[in-house]
Amino acid sequence: MAEQKTIIQWYPGHMTKAKRNMLEDFALVDIVVEVLDARIPFSSRNPDIAAMNHKKAQLIVLNKKDLAEQQETDKWLQYYRNQGFAVAAINGAEKQGIKALLNEIKKATEPVMLELERKGRLRRPVRAMMVGVPNTGKSTVINALSPQKAAITGNKPGVTRGRQWIKTAAGIEMLDTPGVLWPKFASQETALRLAVCGSISDLVSPMNEITIFLAEYLLKNGKAGLKERFKLEVLPKTADELFEAIGRKRGLIAAGGIVKTEQAQLLLLNEFRSGKLGRYTMDNYARIVKQNVGE
Ligand SMILES: Nc1nc2c(ncn2[C@@H]2O[C@H](COP(=O)(O)OP(=O)(O)O)[C@@H](O)[C@H]2O)c(=O)[nH]1
Ligand SMILES: [Mg+2]
Numbered sequence: 001m002a003e004q005k006t007i008i009q010w011y012p013g014h015m016t017k018a019k020r021n022m023l024e025d026f027a028l029v030d031i032v033v034e035v036l037d038a039r040i041p042f043s044s045r046n047p048d049i050a051a052m053n054h055k056k057a058q059l060i061v062l063n064k065k066d067l068a069e070q071q072e073t074d075k076w077l078q079y080y081r082n083q084g085f086a087v088a089a090i091n092g093a094e095k096q097g098i099k100a101l102l103n104e105i106k107k108a109t110e111p112v113m114l115e116l117e118r119k120g121r122l123r124r125p126v127r128a129m130m131v132g133v134p135n136t137g138k139s140t141v142i143n144a145l146s147p148q149k150a151a152i153t154g155n156k157p158g159v160t161r162g163r164q165w166i167k168t169a170a171g172i173e174m175l176d177t178p179g180v181l182w183p184k185f186a187s188q189e190t191a192l193r194l195a196v197c198g199s200i201s202d203l204v205s206p207m208n209e210i211t212i213f214l215a216e217y218l219l220k221n222g223k224a225g226l227k228e229r230f231k232l233e234v235l236p237k238t239a240d241e242l243f244e245a246i247g248r249k250r251g252l253i254a255a256g257g258i259v260k261t262e263q264a265q266l267l268l269l270n271e272f273r274s275g276k277l278g279r280y281t282m283d284n285y286a287r288i289v290k291q292n293v294g295e
Contacts, residue, residue: 006206008191011183018178023052025129025175030109031057035132035141038068038089041076042283043193044133048182057108059086059128061101063137066091072281079285092141102145102170126172133199134179142166142174193282198273211265214272215239217282225278229271243268 037044060080077087086108090097109126130138145168166174185191192213195205230249236242247259
């Protein structure tokens with residue numbers, strides 16, 4: 001019998017409300033900055049935002065570039081550039097790429113300012129809003145831009161709840177918004193990738209399935225990283241064998257010599273999330289773009 005997979009859905013009430021607020025806030029800003037996770041530059045795009053923003057300039061930021069494969073990041077930047085978006089790849093946590101990001105914001109909003117001048121009015125600070133799924137680093141990026149520590153950051157999805165404007169040093173006013181997902185993911189794979197990268201709360205995620213998905217991904221795409229990090233001479237063949245090996249290497253052993261599998265699973269997930277296994281782009285450009293043209 002085929003194993004029954006849990007369908008992952010996470011669209012709590014506060015997100016419906018946040019989406020409504022977002023739609024209202026579009027009217028207040030000059031540019032919408034969608035912050036994606038560079039490890040999943042396709043899966044972390046919210047289709048609702050694309051559908052709702054018809055009027056304002058949009059910038060696509062690939063944040064956490066330190067955790068992603070540089071070549072893949074470059075391909076995805078080009079992909080979005082080709083679609084007419086302003087783009088930037090940054091590491092918000094280390095404040096890398098921030099200057100280029102500010103320049104992109106200024107460049108993309110210059111037509112708005114020129115229009116003001118044409119009407120005989122004065123320039124004013126650019127107003128930008130940060131949007132994106134939970135945990136992509138929206139608040140971190142705002143903090144990186146801000147002289148005062150203002151936005152609340154956290155490693156849990158859903159930390160940002162309220163609405164808050166922040167004045168940044170570069171004469172850009174920024175609106176932080178809570179992370180928003182959408183009601184139905186295109187595929188279970190999209191949901192699993194979002195969960196692995198921390199954009200779907202662990203509290204509502206089937207952790208067993210998510211860590212098996214990650215283990216299978218790494219057994220295929222992260223052989224060297226796994227071997228090095230866990231000092232494995234031979235790479236296991238299955239997810240279960242990998243958890244077993246990790247448990248033994250890290251001493252996660254219960255009475256009777258049995259590996260504490262759950263702990264080994266969470267350890268793998270945490271080490272992936274913090275980049276200790278290397279840099280990975282789970283949304284492979286060639287594979288996804290090929291799939292989309294139906295090849
Ligand atoms: N490695 C890495 N971690 C980051 C980066 N930017 C943010 N983070 C981490 O990602 C987590 C979520 O950040 P936060 O700004 O709260 O995300 P938000 O939910 O989108 O506002 C925090 O633990 C940050 O430290 C980055 O560029 N690289
Ligand atoms: Mg936040």
